[in-house]
Amino acid sequence: MPAVPLVACHDCDLLTRLPEVPEGATAYCARCGGVLRRRRRDSIERTLALTLAASMLFAVANVFPFLSFEMRGRVTETTLATGVFDLWEQGVPAIAVLVGFTAVLAPLAQLSLLLYVLLPVRLGRVPWQMPRMFRLLRRIQPWSMMEVFLVGILVAVTKLVDMASVVPGLALWAFAGLIVVLAGALASLDPEAVWERLEVRR
Amino acid sequence: MTSALAAELTRCHACALLCRLPGNGGRGGDGEHAAHGALCPRCGAPLHGRKPQSLERTWAWLIAALLCYLPANLLPIMKVTSLGRAQADTIMSGVVYLLLHGMWPLALVVFVASVFVPLLKLAILFGLLVSVHRGSRWRPVDRTRLYRITEAIGRWSMVDIFVVTILVALVRLGNLATVEAQPGAVFFGAVVVLTMLAAESFDPRLIWDRSEGRAA
Numbered sequence: 001m002p003a004v005p006l007v008a009c010h011d012c013d014l015l016t017r018l019p020e021v022p023e024g025a026t027a028y029c030a031r032c033g034g035v036l037r038r039r040r041r042d043s044i045e046r047t048l049a050l051t052l053a054a055s056m057l058f059a060v061a062n063v064f065p066f067l068s069f070e071m072r073g074r075v076t077e078t079t080l081a082t083g084v085f086d087l088w089e090q091g092v093p094a095i096a097v098l099v100g101f102t103a104v105l106a107p108l109a110q111l112s113l114l115l116y117v118l119l120p121v122r123l124g125r126v127p128w129q130m131p132r133m134f135r136l137l138r139r140i141q142p143w144s145m146m147e148v149f150l151v152g153i154l155v156a157v158t159k160l161v162d163m164a165s166v167v168p169g170l171a172l173w174a175f176a177g178l179i180v181v182l183a184g185a186l187a188s189l190d191p192e193a194v195w196e197r198l199e200v201r202r
Numbered sequence: 203m204t205s206a207l208a209a210e211l212t213r214c215h216a217c218a219l220l221c222r223l224p225g226n227g228g229r230g231g232d233g234e235h236a237a238h239g240a241l242c243p244r245c246g247a248p249l250h251g252r253k254p255q256s257l258e259r260t261w262a263w264l265i266a267a268l269l270c271y272l273p274a275n276l277l278p279i280m281k282v283t284s285l286g287r288a289q290a291d292t293i294m295s296g297v298v299y300l301l302l303h304g305m306w307p308l309a310l311v312v313f314v315a316s317v318f319v320p321l322l323k324l325a326i327l328f329g330l331l332v333s334v335h336r337g338s339r340w341r342p343v344d345r346t347r348l349y350r351i352t353e354a355i356g357r358w359s360m361v362d363i364f365v366v367t368i369l370v371a372l373v374r375l376g377n378l379a380t381v382e383a384q385p386g387a388v389f390f391g392a393v394v395v396l397t398m399l400a401a402e403s404f405d406p407r408l409i410w411d412r413s414e415g416r417a418a
Contacts, residue, residue: 006220008206008213011346012410015204015211032346032410037218069372071379076372083371090370092383098391099367102360131245135216142398145357151311152364158300158308159365160372163284163379195217199244 009034043190044122044197050185051114057178058111062104066153066171071164079171080104106144107182113137114185121197130198138191147179205410207251216247223251256405257331263400264327270392271324275317277386280366284379292386293317293362315361316390323359323397326352330404337412349406356401359394363387 004017011034018036021027027036040046065077080103087096117134120127127133153172160166206212212223221242240249253259278290291299293316300309326348333345369381 006211007218008211008220010213010215010218011350011406012342013205013207013213013407014410015206015209032343032406034346034350067368067372071375074375074378076374078368078371083367086371086374087367087383090383092388094388095363095367095383095391098395099363103364131247135245135247138216142357142402145360148357148360149364151315151358152361153368155300155308155312155361156365156368156372158305159296159369162303163373166372192218195219195244 007036009036037192038190039193040188040190043188043193044118046188047114047185048118048122050181050188051111051118054178054181054185055111055115057174057181058107060174061171061178064171064174065169066175067157067169068167069160069164070167077169102143102145103149106140107146109140110137110144111182113140114189117194121194126198134191134194141186146175146182150175150179205407207407207411212249212251214242214245214247214249215253217242217245219244221249223249252407252411253403253405256403256408257334259403260327260331260400263396263403264324264331267393267396267400268324270389270396271320274320274386274389274393277389278384279362279386279390280369280384281382282369282373282379283382286377290384293390296362296365312361312365315358319355319359320393320397323352323356323401327397327400327404330409334408334412339412342409345409346406349401349404349409352401356394356398359397360391363391363394 004019006015007018008015009029009032012029012032014029014031016030016036018027021037021039023039023041026038028034029036062080065079068075068077084096084100084104087093087099113133113136116127117130117137121130153175157166157168206220207223210223211220213219214221219242221240224240241247242249275293278292279296281288281290283289297309297313297317300306300312330345330349333340366381366383366387370383373379373381
């Protein structure tokens with residue numbers, strides 16, 4: 001075995017000898033500029049803490065209405081789930097499924113998988129089917145689109161203010177907080193550090 | 203400079219471990235996936251030198267996305283009925299509405315997310331595919347960068363789909379005002395999903411295989 005380990009670039013396949021990357025530092029590919037390795041400080045602890053916070057905000061964001069709309073004394077409220085349900089009722093199930101998946105199910109799966117893998121790993125255990133679950137997380141990531149949803153809310157509200165009064169609900173604030181906290185959780189996640197711990201434990 | 207494939211190695215796409223690729227002569231080229239059934243020893247993901255049938259799959263998703271692109275932009279995405287007056291909105295008329303009401307920052311956001319980004323993605327992926335087929339050696343660093351941009355921005359096109367969802371859910375006041383989703387929204391959602399799948403199927407390492415001139 002060579003003293004300095006080899007890595008291949010994800011984007012251009014260049015083989016490089018990469019010495020241990022210090023915590024908090026990032027190594028880039030010399031040829032294409034792709035990220036070879038990004039090591040985070042206290043990655044597992046920070047990600048876990050932020051994911052726990054995100055899960056609580058996620059519960060609030062889904063249970064309470066995020067907007068209420070008032071026109072001539074009549075009020076409608078909407079939660080995430082009712083929005084999806086209304087689209088289904090209207091006979092556009094394709095969009096209902098797409099929105100339900102990207103705004104509710106994928107984020108839910110993302111948070112659950114993070115907790116499922118990181119909590120036991122932090123406690124020095126390997127959860128059941130851990131490699132499969134952690135790989136699933138990587139696949140689901142691109143489809144979790146809550147931050148895009150928040151921009152959607154902003155645009156929708158702007159369109160409605162002419163028509164009637166729109167009142168932001170509790171869930172909207174939870175949503176805004178959730179996006180920041182989740183972004184922090186994902187930014188502090190270092191998947192390779194998790195895989196390395198698994199390797200040591202075997 | 204050596205590529206991992208030439209050294210009979212590959213980076214596991216799931217956990218980044220450098221793995222040996224058994225039974226591969228280290229040849230580059232299309233559909234490089236010589237290691238049938240080989241699994242990453244650390245995470246158990248299937249190993250491939252290159253994403254299997256990357257070009258074919260990317261073309262398929264891209265052509266499907268192109269087919270949906272016109273109806274997505276020409277058909278109305280929603281119908282707003284207010285006090286008996288019905289008005290159908292396309293993506294573009296939604297942008298114009300925001301612009302006319304003096305909300306140009308939001309108009310810009312929606313225009314970029316819904317019109318500019320999908321078109322840019324289609325154009326970039328088309329260009330990348332053609333450049334790989336032609337064995338182009340033109341600025342591989344920039345082409346790789348274009349690919350990374352394509353991967354990162356795709357999700358933002360979902361904004362308009364979410365707007366329709368929220369309006370449908372909020373504005374349901376019977377005769378007073380209702381919003382209904384229209385077929386354009388389905389095509390638009392399809393474009394977003396199909397271009398995301400196209401970007402995911404493309405393997406940026408193919409850009410470099412050709413630049414190294416290893417492919418026959």
